Amino acid sequence: MDVSYILNLLGEDREEYFGAVAPPIMQTSNFAFSKVSALRAAFDNEKQAHLYTRGNNPTVEILRKKIAALAGAEDALILGSGAAAMATAVIASVQQGDHIICVRKPYSWTEKLCRIILKRFGVETTFVDGLTTESYTDAVKANTKLFILESPNTFTFEIQDIRALASFAKGKGITTIIDNTYASPLGQRCIEMGIDIEVHSASKYLNGHSDIVAGVIIGSHERLGAIYKSEFMNLGAIISPNDAWLMLRGLRTLPIRLRQIGETTEKVAAFLKAHPAVRSILYAWDADSPQIALARQQMNWGGGLFSIHLATDDISPVEKFCEALKYFKMAVSWGGHESLIMPACAFYPISYEGTRTYPADMVRLYIGLEDAEVLINDLKQALSCIV
Numbered sequence: 001m002d003v004s005y006i007l008n009l010l011g012e013d014r015e016e017y018f019g020a021v022a023p024p025i026m027q028t029s030n031f032a033f034s035k036v037s038a039l040r041a042a043f044d045n046e047k048q049a050h051l052y053t054r055g056n057n058p059t060v061e062i063l064r065k066k067i068a069a070l071a072g073a074e075d076a077l078i079l080g081s082g083a084a085a086m087a088t089a090v091i092a093s094v095q096q097g098d099h100i101i102c103v104r105k106p107y108s109w110t111e112k113l114c115r116i117i118l119k120r121f122g123v124e125t126t127f128v129d130g131l132t133t134e135s136y137t138d139a140v141k142a143n144t145k146l147f148i149l150e151s152p153n154t155f156t157f158e159i160q161d162i163r164a165l166a167s168f169a170k171g172k173g174i175t176t177i178i179d180n181t182y183a184s185p186l187g188q189r190c191i192e193m194g195i196d197i198e199v200h201s202a203s204k205y206l207n208g209h210s211d212i213v214a215g216v217i218i219g220s221h222e223r224l225g226a227i228y229k230s231e232f233m234n235l236g237a238i239i240s241p242n243d244a245w246l247m248l249r250g251l252r253t254l255p256i257r258l259r260q261i262g263e264t265t266e267k268v269a270a271f272l273k274a275h276p277a278v279r280s281i282l283y284a285w286d287a288d289s290p291q292i293a294l295a296r297q298q299m300n301w302g303g304g305l306f307s308i309h310l311a312t313d314d315i316s317p318v319e320k321f322c323e324a325l326k327y328f329k330m331a332v333s334w335g336g337h338e339s340l341i342m343p344a345c346a347f348y349p350i351s352y353e354g355t356r357t358y359p360a361d362m363v364r365l366y367i368g369l370e371d372a373e374v375l376i377n378d379l380k381q382a383l384s385c386i387v
Helices: 003-006 036-042 058-070 082-091 110-119 135-136 160-172 222-233 242-251 254-273 293-300 315-324 372-385
Strands: 075-079 097-104 126-130 143-151 175-179 197-201 215-219 278-282 305-310 340-343 363-368
Touching: 003 058, 003 143, 003 254, 036 082, 058 075, 058 215, 058 242, 075 082, 075 222, 082 110, 082 175, 082 215, 082 222, 097 110, 110 126, 110 143, 135 160, 143 160, 160 175, 215 222, 254 278, 254 305, 254 372, 305 315, 315 340, 315 372
Parallel strands: 097 126, 097 143, 143 175, 175 197
Antiparallel strands: 075 215, 197 215, 278 305, 305 363, 340 363
16 A cells, blocks of 8 residues: 555544544543444444544544555554553463563663563563574574564564564464564564554654654554553553544655655664764664665665764763753654654763663664764764764
């Protein structure tokens, strides 16, 4: 299906709302019925009917159709955060006594879900580096029911072979879930590569304006129907109609934003890679990356997120560099219009001497919609704190 049609027309039955070009915000919790038979029919098919906004809302329904179509899938569910989307999808896929294999260093809330919360209910998780298909396949046990992928991950950017893992899992009856937030549905076609369930933090590229928090689960009618009837409805982690409308507005410019971000990121990454104050760069689209062939095979673009190791062993110059930047904002998250930095040294107290998941010289950068020259000049002046 054509992307322009999806973003501008799909699901928007304008004759039903007075010909308005922008769909209305159906800001209601409840829907009324004049006939008992109609109410009965709504109870029988709440996922498609309009009975109560916790289950389905007309504004959210338009968004569901667009997100599913963008990913080349049959259906999508919209939730209140990416963490809620991942937790709902994972919980729906396992039960007591099951075993999960998850890529090492995933999104922090995915790791806590598997390492801490699910462990309390008798679900075991093995974390693997994911750099080879064998890291997953060799860890399979008789009770393995789920593979969790995040490719690339969003701090060190390791990539998994999506097609190979999806094919292996299908042969073993193992469900696959991937966090595809880094690349977006346009940047990486996970459902078409055989993944069962695709998850996104929609706060990032899908919305793109840093003004809502949302998550999506994407998959087949069968899988998402089962999730809807149980975990989705019971946990109730829904998005508001107003936030769904904001996300619909953000989606209109998704291809343009991705194109601009990708082009600028390549220029900024090239500048940093050549700078003497930068020890190394971690970027999925870097020509010298050991995984570049796989990246270009399964990704349509390199994304706007990467990390650098600064050429210093002290935290003080790292902090000075971050604080000297004028255009880059220091903040969590990414995917909006604004460029960001996230220094790994902020994860720990200044006096911390233990083992660090990410070394203190590491800084993650997100490239937004500013001009490349502006961002490069900002980085150039801030890097003087290092050399």
